[in-house]
Amino acid sequence: MLAETIASAPAGTATDAEAELYRRFAPRIRLFGLKHLRDEAAAQDLVQQVFIVTLERLRAGAVRNVEAIGSFILGTSRTMASAQRKVGSRRTALLDRFDDRNAMAPPIDAVTFDLPRVVRCLDTLPLRDRTILILTFYADKPAPEIAAELQIAPGAVRVARSRALARMRECVGAPDKARPTGGSR
């Protein structure tokens, strides 16, 4: 158990366990950040902040239930994302004014897919399914809004979206960069 190893070792000596904990949870914190902060840079900041707190608390023996370390990391992510949101509007305004909001790349070890391959696979989808994926992932529309635009039922959007993603994953194959999953948590 990684968290137990870190908590029971002298502070800062369980470096392999700390690195492994980071490898397992950093992608999840980043996803959480992307979902709630809608910004790659903010999501990557969140990963660093949450890990600093998590490791400090583990090293200090201040995590009450180390077996539920995922739950602790989620709680910390929620608290810190909430704090980031409070300064988020100022950051958004600055980015809108000075920066290309799409320029921030995912971290170097993030899962990515080859763009030409993705485009070829999109071309194989039925047009309605392709439109649903574009509206979901590019226009950031939830199912009811997509349903209104395409004049179909929200349930049909959700079914088609799920089916289209399954076909896309099968078509594009393995990601270009992906960490080994390792462990069950």
Add this chain to the structure above:
Amino acid sequence: MSVERCGRGASFADLVDYWAGDLTGADAAQLEAHLFECAECAKYLEEVVALGHAIGEGMRGAHFQSIVTDSVLNRLSRDGVRIRSYAFEPGQTIPCSVWPDDDLVVSRLRADLTGYTNVGLVLAREDGVEMSRIVDIPIGPETTEIIDAVPAARLRAVPSCRLRLVLSGTREGREQVIAEYGLEHTGTETR
């Protein structure tokens, strides 16, 4: 990995719904907690998000032709994609050009689509050579316009010529031409 559920029974469709904002409140919180416990679901969602990112890159880079909606066009404009738009009434022929700095050329095709299914769109040169074919365009009872977005780079490669857009569909069991539109394509303009 099962196609539909992780080893702990969580639905991959629910993960996508969560990401898209279609799960709220307790359902979203419960799924979020599961994500921090389940490596399989975390990996699945990470791949879905990476796919979504690539789809966004494909749109922003005008890498493919697609039927789009006004909300997609609005997003493209916000992202700085340079869009040249032409609006057509049925039977209308209009001159059109593509400029070196255009990213996307959009044709807004107005038509009476009442009662049609299996709607398709063919772009062809006047000599009949087909340049693209789109089938099963999603339409609803209130659709009055098809918005076709084509990468400008593809059109820049087309020399000056007359082009035809033919919108067709099935109504009362018969395939019919719904409307035709003409383009006097003058090639790539320079400033």
